[in-house]
Amino acid sequence: MFAFVVRRIITTIPVMAFVALFVFSLLYIAPGDPAAIIAGDQASPADVERIRASLGLDRPYLVRFAEWSFRVLQGDLGTSIFTSLPVTQLIAQRIEPTVSLMILTLIFAVVVAVPMGVIAAWKAGSWIDKGAMAFAVLGFSVPVFVVGYLLAYLFALKLDWLPVQGYTPIAQGFWPWLKNLILPAITLGLVYIALIARITRATMLEVLQQDYVRTAQAKGVSQKDVLFLHSLKNAAVPIVTIVGIGIALLIGGAVVTESVFAIPGLGRLTVDAILRRDYPVIQGVVLMFSLVYVLVNLLIDLTYTLVDPRIRY
Amino acid sequence: MDRRTFLKSATGAGLVAASGGLAMPALAQGATKTLRFVPQANLANFDPIWGTQYVVRNAALLVWDTLYGVNSKFEPKRQMVETEEVSADGLTWTFKLRSGLKFHDGAPVTSKDVVASLVRWSARDPMGLMIRAIQVELTPVDDLTWKWVLKAPFPKMIFALAKNNAPCTFIMPERIAKTDPFQQITEYVGSGPFKFARAEWVPGAKAVFEKFADYKPRDEPADWMAGGKKVMVDRLEWVIMPDPATAAAALQSGEVDWWETPLADLVPVLKGNKDINVDIGDPLGNIGAFRMNHMHPPFNNVKVRQAVATALNQEDYMRAIVGDDDKLWKALPGFFTPGTPLYTEEGGDMFKKKSVADAKKLLAEAGYKGEPVTCVVAQDMAATKSMGDVTAELLKSIGMNVDFVATDWGTVGSRRAQKTPPGQGGWSMFHTWHAGADCVNPASYTAIRANGEKAWFGWPDVPGVEEQVTAWFNAKDTAAEKEAMGKLNKAAVENVVYVPTGFYLGYQAWRKSVSGVTSGPFPVLWGVSKA
Numbered sequence: 001m002f003a004f005v006v007r008r009i010i011t012t013i014p015v016m017a018f019v020a021l022f023v024f025s026l027l028y029i030a031p032g033d034p035a036a037i038i039a040g041d042q043a044s045p046a047d048v049e050r051i052r053a054s055l056g057l058d059r060p061y062l063v064r065f066a067e068w069s070f071r072v073l074q075g076d077l078g079t080s081i082f083t084s085l086p087v088t089q090l091i092a093q094r095i096e097p098t099v100s101l102m103i104l105t106l107i108f109a110v111v112v113a114v115p116m117g118v119i120a121a122w123k124a125g126s127w128i129d130k131g132a133m134a135f136a137v138l139g140f141s142v143p144v145f146v147v148g149y150l151l152a153y154l155f156a157l158k159l160d161w162l163p164v165q166g167y168t169p170i171a172q173g174f175w176p177w178l179k180n181l182i183l184p185a186i187t188l189g190l191v192y193i194a195l196i197a198r199i200t201r202a203t204m205l206e207v208l209q210q211d212y213v214r215t216a217q218a219k220g221v222s223q224k225d226v227l228f229l230h231s232l233k234n235a236a237v238p239i240v241t242i243v244g245i246g247i248a249l250l251i252g253g254a255v256v257t258e259s260v261f262a263i264p265g266l267g268r269l270t271v272d273a274i275l276r277r278d279y280p281v282i283q284g285v286v287l288m289f290s291l292v293y294v295l296v297n298l299l300i301d302l303t304y305t306l307v308d309p310r311i312r313y
Numbered sequence: 314m315d316r317r318t319f320l321k322s323a324t325g326a327g328l329v330a331a332s333g334g335l336a337m338p339a340l341a342q343g344a345t346k347t348l349r350f351v352p353q354a355n356l357a358n359f360d361p362i363w364g365t366q367y368v369v370r371n372a373a374l375l376v377w378d379t380l381y382g383v384n385s386k387f388e389p390k391r392q393m394v395e396t397e398e399v400s401a402d403g404l405t406w407t408f409k410l411r412s413g414l415k416f417h418d419g420a421p422v423t424s425k426d427v428v429a430s431l432v433r434w435s436a437r438d439p440m441g442l443m444i445r446a447i448q449v450e451l452t453p454v455d456d457l458t459w460k461w462v463l464k465a466p467f468p469k470m471i472f473a474l475a476k477n478n479a480p481c482t483f484i485m486p487e488r489i490a491k492t493d494p495f496q497q498i499t500e501y502v503g504s505g506p507f508k509f510a511r512a513e514w515v516p517g518a519k520a521v522f523e524k525f526a527d528y529k530p531r532d533e534p535a536d537w538m539a540g541g542k543k544v545m546v547d548r549l550e551w552v553i554m555p556d557p558a559t560a561a562a563a564l565q566s567g568e569v570d571w572w573e574t575p576l577a578d579l580v581p582v583l584k585g586n587k588d589i590n591v592d593i594g595d596p597l598g599n600i601g602a603f604r605m606n607h608m609h610p611p612f613n614n615v616k617v618r619q620a621v622a623t624a625l626n627q628e629d630y631m632r633a634i635v636g637d638d639d640k641l642w643k644a645l646p647g648f649f650t651p652g653t654p655l656y657t658e659e660g661g662d663m664f665k666k667k668s669v670a671d672a673k674k675l676l677a678e679a680g681y682k683g684e685p686v687t688c689v690v691a692q693d694m695a696a697t698k699s700m701g702d703v704t705a706e707l708l709k710s711i712g713m714n715v716d717f718v719a720t721d722w723g724t725v726g727s728r729r730a731q732k733t734p735p736g737q738g739g740w741s742m743f744h745t746w747h748a749g750a751d752c753v754n755p756a757s758y759t760a761i762r763a764n765g766e767k768a769w770f771g772w773p774d775v776p777g778v779e780e781q782v783t784a785w786f787n788a789k790d791t792a793a794e795k796e797a798m799g800k801l802n803k804a805a806v807e808n809v810v811y812v813p814t815g816f817y818l819g820y821q822a823w824r825k826s827v828s829g830v831t832s833g834p835f836p837v838l839w840g841v842s843k844a
Contacts, residue, residue, distance in 0.1 A: 031720070033727035038358070040365030040479065044767070045730060047437065050495045051363075082357040082364075083516045084497045093515050152562055164562040165554065262554045262563070264518030271555075272355060272517045275693065277723050 001305070004313035008298050012291075019290040020072065023283050024065050032277040033057075034081045055081055068283065077287070078280035080273075087284035090269060097167045098265035100177065101257065102250050104185040109192035110243065116193070117200025117239075118227050124205060132197060139194030144253050148187040148260035155183060165262035180263075188257045192246050199242040203235035210234070236307040244300035251289055347548040348827065348843050349569040350836070351560045355553045356520045359509065360497045362437050362480045367748065370479040371835045372551070374538065375522050376417075377483035377503035380408070380427070381475030382538025385833070387654055387753060389475030390539035392531065393422070393484060393504070395457075403466030404449075410457040415527045416486050417508045424453035429490035430483065431461075436494040438480050440473040440756055443786070469756060469786060477538055477750055477834055478757035506530070506542040506839050507549060520551040535840045537833050545829065545842035564589060564822060570843060571823040573836050576695070577635045583822045590830070593640075594821030597650050597749030597834045601630055601700055601814035602760065604771040605742045609734045611686065611713075612741060616679035618809035622663050624672035624711050630814035633699035642817040647802045648761055650749035651816055655795055660803025664813065672711040683714045687735035689743045691722040697744040700814055704744065716741075729770040743770070749816070750834035754794070755782045755801065763810050771811060777804035 035052035036043075043051075052058050071078060077087035120132040156164040162183055168176040207213065208231055216230050217223075255267035266285060273281035304311045354368040361373035382392040391397075395411045414422040428451055435441030435448075449462040461470075474482050484490075484504060492498045501509040507522035514520050530541035552569055554560040557576040563569045565586055573594060575583055584591050605612035605621070612618050631642035643651060646661030686708055690701030701717070708715045716735070720728075725743055733739040751757050762768045762782065763775035781801035788794040823830050829841040 031727055032723035033730070036726040036730060037366075037723065038364045043365065043437075047495070048730065054493070054495045080516075084358070084499060085516070090516070094518075149558055152559070156566055157562055160566070164566050164568055165559050166552075166563075166568065259556050260559055262518075262552070262556065262559050264515050268517055268555065272357070275721065275723055276357060278357075 001302075001313050005298070005302070008301070012294050012298075015294055016287065016291060020069065020283070020287060021065075023286045024068065025061075027277075027279050027282060028061050028064075030277075034277040034279070037276055038082065068280075072287070077284035080281050081278050082276055087280050090281060091266065091284060091288060094264060094266045094269045096169060097263045098254055098258070098267060100167075100170065101181055101184055101188065101254060101263065101265060102247075104178075104181050105189045105192060105250060106243070108185050109189040109196060109246075112189070113193040113196035114200050114232070114239065117197040118204055118232055120197065120201040121204030121208060122223075122227055124201075129201075133201070136194040136197050139190040142190070144187055144191065144256045145260050147190055148183070148257060151183045151187055152261070167263045167265070180261075184257045184261045184263060187260070188250065188253045191249060191253060195246055195249065196239065196242055200235065200239050203238045204231055207231045207235045233307065237304055237311075240300055240303050240307060244296055244303075247296045248293060251293075345547045346545075346843055347550055348546040348571065348838075348841065349550045349552055350838065351554050351563070351569050351572040352551050352836070353574045355517050355555070356514075356551060357516050358497060359501055359514075359520075361483050362433050362494055363497045365437070365479040367479060367835070370477075370481060372509075372520060372522075373481070373483055373503075374505070374835060375507040375549070375838060376501060376505045376509045377485060378414070378505045378542075379475070379538060380482050380484065381471060382540075383472075383475045383477050384536040384539040388539075389471045390533070390536075392475075392539060393427075397471070399470070403468070404463050406461040406463070406470055407454070408459055408461070411529070411531075412457060413529055414504050415529075416504045417502050417525055418486070419527075420486060421456075422484065422504050423456045423487075424459040426487045426490065427484055428453050428459050429487040430485050433485075433490050433492070433494045434480060434482050438473075438757075439759065440469065440476070441480075443467070444470070444473060468789060472756060475538070476757060478748075481538075504528070506544045518553050520553075522549040522551070523547065530839075535837070537835075537837065542839035544839050549838060564824065567824060567826075570827045571821070571830065571836075571841075573821055575820050575822045577638065577641065577819070580638070580820050580822070583820075588825050589822055590825055591820050591822045592830075593832050594819050594836075595749070595834050596652070596818070596832045597753070598816055598818040599696075599746045599749055600645060600648070600650070600752055600816055601634060601696060601744075601746050602811050603700060603704055603742050603744045603814065604729075604760075604769075604811040605809070606735070606740055606771055607773045608732060608771075609739060609741070611679070611681055611684045614679045614681075615808055616675050617681055618812075619663065620672040620675035620679065620681075620711060621708070621713075622806075622809050622812050623666045623675060624669050624707055625664065625812060625814070626667040627664065627813075627815035629703045629707075630700050631817055633703050634696050634815075635817050635819075641819070642815055645813045645816040646806075648752065648758075648805050648810070648813055649754070649798065649802065650752045653749075653753040654791070655754050655798045657795070657799045657802045659799035660806045663806055663809075669710055676711060676713070681713070685714045685716040685735065685741075687716045687718060687739070687741040689718045689720060689725055689728055689740045691725045691744070692719050693721045696746050697722070697725075700744040703814075704742070732766075732772070744814075748834070754798065755785050760811060761801070761805060763805070763808070773808065773810045775804060775808040775810060778808065778810060 035048050039048045039051050079086055080090055116132050120129040123129050152164050155162045163180055167180050170177040213231055216226050255271055258265040258267040270285045352368055356368055356372050358364045361369050378393050380394050381389045384390050393410055394408050396409045398407045416422060431451060435445045444467055447464045449464055451461050453459045486502055489498050489500050501511055506525055506528045508525045510521035510523055524544045524547050530543050533540040535541050557579055560572050561579040564572050580591060583589050605618055607613055627644045635641040646658045646664045649656050691697040705715050705717050728740055729743050731739045735741045747760050755761055759769045763773040763778035765774035766772055781797045784797035785794055788797055826844040831837050
């Protein structure tokens, strides 16, 4: 197992190098000029050129890439063109809200989606199954921002139970933290629930046809135990896989959710940076997201050994 | 540890973490009076000389004081300055600071700070550059006095120092003001009514300003940038909200107190809320515009430009931007901001014609043969998107061949600087808007200039326009200024320097618990209190 982890971590290096090259090149050829945005409409072309030079944007591609790569290897993601703050500091300012939102969404989604998928499979073809799957289709189909607005309208404006927007760090108390994240987590979680519930149902349907399930039922094992102890365990690998793959979905969804609920997270940082062509920030955030995604996949692979003792690395 | 033990312990650890969180106390709410304000945009940087976006100027007005300030009658009034004197030949200006002014770090404001700040400002500001071009010396005389010696008179000196267009003459400590004007400052110390709480700044999310206890407001009543800037709250939080619907909901729920620029579509909802006031925000509004590329076909031909201007119906554009609220727009047969002292419509008949037949005739006379019009439209800005859609239909209606390029504002910003032909990465037209505050006269009105390759994007070359700009700068009285503005408007219309699509206003909205809110070309955050 240790050798496997080391091997996987080593394979991360070329992946990250490719991501770095790809992102840098993409931004290099993408249209847009941060110097023009900084200079404003009153600036002359000469002013824009001077700002561009002061930012080092007039230098050749290879020089810029080499410098950036060298700094990244030292753990320095550079400095934001606009704020003059280190990219690592900007990420540090924004990471807590995004991680909080993702963890809460993950918990909420798994807690709702897995039982929903199991019950839908158990009652396949019934109105419960149809209802659950209709909910899943709805979760996929309704855009995140629409769900967000509707929830905010109902629970924040009309009922005044929860705040419309913002984020409170967990250091200022659990409830203030949670209060700000309930609506965003539900909003973001709906798509995720739809995905997990459908996969759970499909896998469970397959498992429920197996001989050992029939044997367990014949032995008189309770339905609950048949479903959650015997069947769900054996269906766990695909479910864990989809939970991991869904992290990418969460990252994408967080961008919209953070905008709708004005949460100062990494999603908004990314969008703002893209709109302003703040290259160092875009590069830093994409690199970080890529790393997270690679590590999550590694974690999923390791989780297989926990849910299925037959898997060994 | 086996698989089962690991799973149990992981669950346990999660519960412990959660209960630990539960045990954490909420921060006590003090008696601090905090005003929460949603600005028009994100405060992404905070150097008002390096970056000239309006949101930076608005925040800078809180932190840095100015030498003079323009009031709602467009009169320049003393602000940090106590007295000024100009020699009989108009070449030597001597200024004296008010005594007792302090920076936020406790240091006194001196003439050395002022001189360093003016040097930095004059390297970036269009009027500053004009003064710099005729400057002999700019030097401190004593701690509070400095002089500016020129080679030629500059009648608009006080206006240049008082204007509200970015960049303003923000006074910084000498050590900060000595920063290269093309490099961003890293220390935000001013002598204005608010201190910037840098530690709490989260670009894209929040900016915090605290009342500066040692600020010395003038005795006169506050009026835009002029008069006594008395701060009535302890703390001002700028809450950045990229989503207008969220901002509207937050205002209704009382999570924020004041929203600078509500979306027109959401205003009826806000007006229907008994706890919210809605009124015009900036009375100088905005002028919608599209610019044509004077360097390349087809718009290098003045008749083609006139054809487009002749067919245009500004009402179509304005309804696309502000909807059905007629209080929010008016037709603009010219280039200057309505309701301002020098406003003129002289020679503006072309923009009133709205005649497709006349436009087609002009196109035929121009020999237009279906050359593509590369119309670059930013889709991420509501105003440019709306105007772009209207223009595409307009051009088609008169028989022009439209190559509609839908893109984002960042791309427009770089593409419009390309002088290459439209088919080679250049462009034929793009949409934008100009703050009405910039269009009250030619002083900071870059878009009206027509000095060829030195002009703003589109590079119009119309000597008649430039002559009148010079005449305005040299004008010694209001009558002469008005005459120059009239001729300038006429020449700009005839040659279609650019096409104004109309004048439009926007609302601001605030909760009734907030008092002292006024209209202005920037949010006037002093004099505002909260119950």
